[in-house]
Amino acid sequence: MTYNTYENIWGALPFPAFVLGSDCKILHVNASAEQLIATSQKQMISKDIANFFHENSILVSTVKQAIKDTGSVTQYNIDVAVVGKPLICGNVYVSFLNPTQTELLMVVQPTGVAQKMSQSLTNLSAARSVTAMAAMLAHEIRNPLAGISGAAQLLAMNAKGEDIELAEMIEQEAKRIGQLVDRVEHFGDQRPMEAKPVNIHDILDRAQRAAMAGYAADVSFSVEYDPSLPDASGDADQLLQVFQNLIKNAAEAVSKNRGVIKLRTSYNSGVKLAMQGNRTQNLPLLIEVIDNGIGIPELLIGEVFDPFVTSKSNGTGLGLPLVSKIIAAHGGLVECASTTGKTVFSVRLPVWRAKKEFG
Ligand SMILES: Nc1ncnc2c1ncn2[C@@H]1O[C@H](COP(=O)(O)OP(=O)(O)O)[C@@H](O)[C@H]1O
Numbered sequence: 139m140t141y142n143t144y145e146n147i148w149g150a151l152p153f154p155a156f157v158l159g160s161d162c163k164i165l166h167v168n169a170s171a172e173q174l175i176a177t178s179q180k181q182m183i184s185k186d187i188a189n190f191f192h193e194n195s196i197l198v199s200t201v202k203q204a205i206k207d208t209g210s211v212t213q214y215n216i217d218v219a220v221v222g223k224p225l226i227c228g229n230v231y232v233s234f235l236n237p238t239q240t241e242l243l244m245v246v247q248p249t250g251v252a253q254k255m256s257q258s259l260t261n262l263s264a265a266r267s268v269t270a271m272a273a274m275l276a277h278e279i280r281n282p283l284a285g286i287s288g289a290a291q292l293l294a295m296n297a298k299g300e301d302i303e304l305a306e307m308i309e310q311e312a313k314r315i316g317q318l319v320d321r322v323e324h325f326g327d328q329r330p331m332e333a334k335p336v337n338i339h340d341i342l343d344r345a346q347r348a349a350m351a352g353y354a355a356d357v358s359f360s361v362e363y364d365p366s367l368p369d370a371s372g373d374a375d376q377l378l379q380v381f382q383n384l385i386k387n388a389a390e391a392v393s394k395n396r397g398v399i400k401l402r403t404s405y406n407s408g409v410k411l412a413m414q415g416n417r418t419q420n421l422p423l424l425i426e427v428i429d430n431g432i433g434i435p436e437l438l439i440g441e442v443f444d445p446f447v448t449s450k451s452n453g454t455g456l457g458l459p460l461v462s463k464i465i466a467a468h469g470g471l472v473e474c475a476s477t478t479g480k481t482v483f484s485v486r487l488p489v490w491r492a493k494k495e496f497g
């Protein structure tokens with residue numbers, strides 16, 4: 139392979155990238171890689187990758203695994219340990235460059251997505267603190283609310299003229315608070331998840347049907363299912379809630395009549411999430427909810443999974459935190475990417491195994 143043709147692309151890549159031989163020796167690096175390692179390409183060529191990254195690091199074992207499996211491997215959220223440098227966090231993608239599997243491309247993504255990942259993990263703790271508050275609030279609000287709404291009904295019965303309208307307004311608004319409390323309480327639901335085999339396509343079909351009967355009546359749907367997708371490991375009701383929330387947001391973001399929501403599934407064997415205690419969880423199931431709407435407001439993009447973040451006048455900001463909470467409880471990942479006209483929510487889930495397997 140000659141690099142001349144692609145030299146400009148290669149040089150412009152914003153992430154450190156390495157071309158390696160199947161013996162883990164470095165064949166070529168780009169400028170970002172030189173920066174990451176603080177060594178020139180000349181000094182790196184023909185040396186083993188383990189000279190520059192800690193030999194026992196997940197990064198080196200990822201490369202070795204890709205060579206062993208002769209397939210591509212993605213590791214999210216791992217420590218990138220450059221020899222002699224402070225530890226950084228990042229994602230690593232390794233894939234073969236040629237069909238004879240003699241050359242690999244390794245790309246390290248030290249920030250950006252990695253931050254987003256760790257953010258989606260910390261969302262779990264945010265979700266937990268809200269959960270406790272939600273349970274307390276729901277309990278404390280319900281009783282006085284029942285009193286207010288009962289009193290308003292009595293007032294309405296005896297009122298005259300304008301007062302009838304006012305009394306009805308009290309009752310309506312009390313009802314709205316009641317619905318909000320219901321939703322918050324749902325968020326605070328702490329029942330443990332019971333993992334079972336779940337057919338994701340059934341779930342998506344149910345979510346789509348519910349949407350078409352209600353909030354997404356004017357939206358067209360397109361589906362792109364991988365027919366051989368294995369069952370996910372999870373709780374069907376909770377996963378239904380996840381995709382309903384994502385589809386509802388998509389439906390609310392698209393313009394009337396021209397809105398398209400695409401539901402896509404695929405299998406990606408190389409995606410792993412590093413977990414505590416040096417374990418990794420395989421997350422090969424990818425489910426994407428894609429819409430052609432306005433996109434997530436730039437100011438909110440890093441925060442949409444946080445509780446009470448909303449750009450809608452009647453929004454609760456609880457839809458995505460609930461998604462995040464449920465997916466985290468499944469050991470999965472949820473991410474979003476958005477520009478005007480294209481917003482993608484990607485959910486990654488583990489496959490059902492009769493006996494839970496951690497890779
Ligand atoms: N598909 C989407 N397109 C554009 N913006 C979105 C999308 N999904 C979520 N958002 C943004 O994220 C915010 C939070 O969503 P969510 O937690 O479901 O709360 P809510 O829908 O009640 O506002 C929304 O108010 C919106 O600004």
Ligand SMILES: [Mg+2]
Nearest residue numbers: 386387457458
């Ligand atoms: Mg929502």
